[in-house]
Amino acid sequence: MKISVREVLSLMIGLGGVALLASGIYHLLDVGTCGTGGPHVIARECPQGSGIWGVLLPIGLFLWFIGLFVSKQGLVKPGAGQIVWSALFAGGGFALLYLVLTQPDLGPGAELAAYIMAAVFLPLGVGIWIPSLLKLRRKPPGGPEAQTTEATVAGDRTAWMQQLHRLLGDEALTRAEFDRLARDPAGSGGRVALIQQLADLRASGLLSAEEFTAKKHTVLLGDSGRAAG
Structure with missing residues (x-):
């Protein structure tokens, strides 16, 4: 202070x-x-x-x-x-x-x-x-700082779920893959971002459908470094 x-x-x-x-x-x-x-x-x-x-x-x-x-x-x-x-x-x-x-x-x-x-x-x-x-x-247990943090976390989760739904709608994810990622918000944030990048590369023509699918499976298996390469 x-x-x-x-x-x-x-x-x-x-x-x-x-x-x-x-x-x-x-x-x-x-x-x-x-x-x-x-x-x-x-x-x-x-x-x-x-x-x-x-x-x-x-x-x-x-x-x-x-x-x-x-x-x-x-x-x-x-x-x-x-x-x-x-x-x-x-x-x-x-x-x-x-x-x-x-x-x-x-x-x-x-x-x-x-x-x-x-x-x-x-x-x-x-x-x-x-x-x-x-x-x-x-004074309530959660002060302004705690309330702000909770609001930020809730906002991040909402944006993350919206991204997942977009990937599902663009057929970048199957329903099974969507459900798998949605069950683990904390551990899936980075994977969802990488899959979004791969989907953008596929949409621009830099990746074929087969290449996209192979790299996506690599990301889902956890080898994000290999997928990025």
Whole structure:
């Protein structure tokens, strides 16, 4: 399957936005609840530089939207758009659960926030693929390629039988020879073609009736090389 430039750009921009979002959320959860400035007493001051991580959230979200927009398939069909969508929601949900389970010393309020976000993110990330999986399950066993092959085989057999009937009508084959060849379509294709060539040579006067009959019998016996000579 050929991947278009738009799909590549969608992945690069969208996944880049997801990376920025993930970095921002991770550091904000690590900080937990805090405050800064104002006339009131602050129970917990935010660490220096915390504002930078907050800025990453809108930037990453913007790039993520751009990635979805660039994708040719969008969210309708499987492609870069659905991958970018799942990277944010499904990937983010699993990452949040992993963070909570492996780092029990998260900042105040961060653990509850991580559980809530994971409960929202995971269904959104996985649900986008459900329609595609249902369509795949309902797809008939023979796809377009298989149907095309079957149609080609059926068409070849029809043309081959028509050629056999022409040879019978031109008295190039006896009824017994016709029945013999018709019983073995797979093994008789080359012989029918050679007999047709011999019949054409007979019709043009290059072969006599006796020569045609002798060479035809050779073909029917399987020695096509000798018949052609």
